[in-house]
Amino acid sequence: MYSITRQDAADILWVSTRSVDRYIKSWKLRSKKEGKIIYIHSKDIENISGESTHSKPEVIMPQEKKQSYSESKSDFHQAKTSSTSVMDAQSRATLEKIYLDLRGEIQTKDKAIQDLSIRLGQAQEIAKNSVSLVEFKKSQFLLEESKGHIANENSSLKEQAAELTQKLKYEKTTNMILLWTVVLWVLIIIFLLFIRV
Numbered sequence: 707m708y709s710i711t712r713q714d715a716a717d718i719l720w721v722s723t724r725s726v727d728r729y730i731k732s733w734k735l736r737s738k739k740e741g742k743i744i745y746i747h748s749k750d751i752e753n754i755s756g757e758s759t760h761s762k763p764e765v766i767m768p769q770e771k772k773q774s775y776s777e778s779k780s781d782f783h784q785a786k787t788s789s790t791s792v793m794d795a796q797s798r799a800t801l802e803k804i805y806l807d808l809r810g811e812i813q814t815k816d817k818a819i820q821d822l823s824i825r826l827g828q829a830q831e832i833a834k835n836s837v838s839l840v841e842f843k844k845s846q847f848l849l850e851e852s853k854g855h856i857a858n859e860n861s862s863l864k865e866q867a868a869e870l871t872q873k874l875k876y877e878k879t880t881n882m883i884l885l886w887t888v889v890l891w892v893l894i895i896i897f898l899l900f901i902r903v
Contacts, residue, residue, distance in 0.1 A: 708738040708745035715746045719755055722812045724819060729754070 715735070716723045726746070729735040734754065736747040 707749075708736075708747050710746045710748055710751055712744050712746065715751055716812075717809075718751055720808075722816050724816055 710718070712723050712726050715726045719726070726735065730737045730744075730746070735750045738745050738747075
């Protein structure tokens with residue numbers, strides 16, 4: 707039955723809500739979404755919490771908190787001689803203090819992880835949209851190569867233009883000589899014809 711929220715599951719399993727999300731993604735926990743709230747199957751929580759009872763995770767905490775917990779533990783041992791109801795209240799208070807401190811640390815670390823995830827996503831987006839140094843150098847090389855190719859083509863075109871200009875001058879000169887030769891022959895023929903008459 708889907709009756710446990712993500713936060714409750716995290717509290718029961720002594721993990722963060724991100725860990726619960728990872729369990730859901732890896733199909734260790736079945737989940738059902740109603741509106742914006744995700745509910746988790748209670749049997750799956752029992753199975754996972756049953757697995758974790760055999761190997762309790764080691765709690766890592768700062769030294770000052772260890773001292774305050776050990777002090778409350780020594781107070782607990784001193785009160786052991788008194789009635790069991792006082793002992794239960796003290797042990798509950800100590801456990802509740804530990805639980806609240808750890809939950810606060812987990813929430814702080816979850817916030818830091820979320821911030822880092824956002825920064826990582828932004829960095830990946832920037833990297834995806836930017837051009838790598840190798841690609842930039844390759845494009846610069848291709849640009850320089852194309853400039854050199856254009857300069858070579860330009861010089862060969864200038865040479866061809868000079869050759870064509872030279873040929874054109876030669877043909878003009880040849881045509882002028884031919885024209886003057888024809889005109890001269892015509893004048894000679896006319897002069898000869900004029901003399902005979």
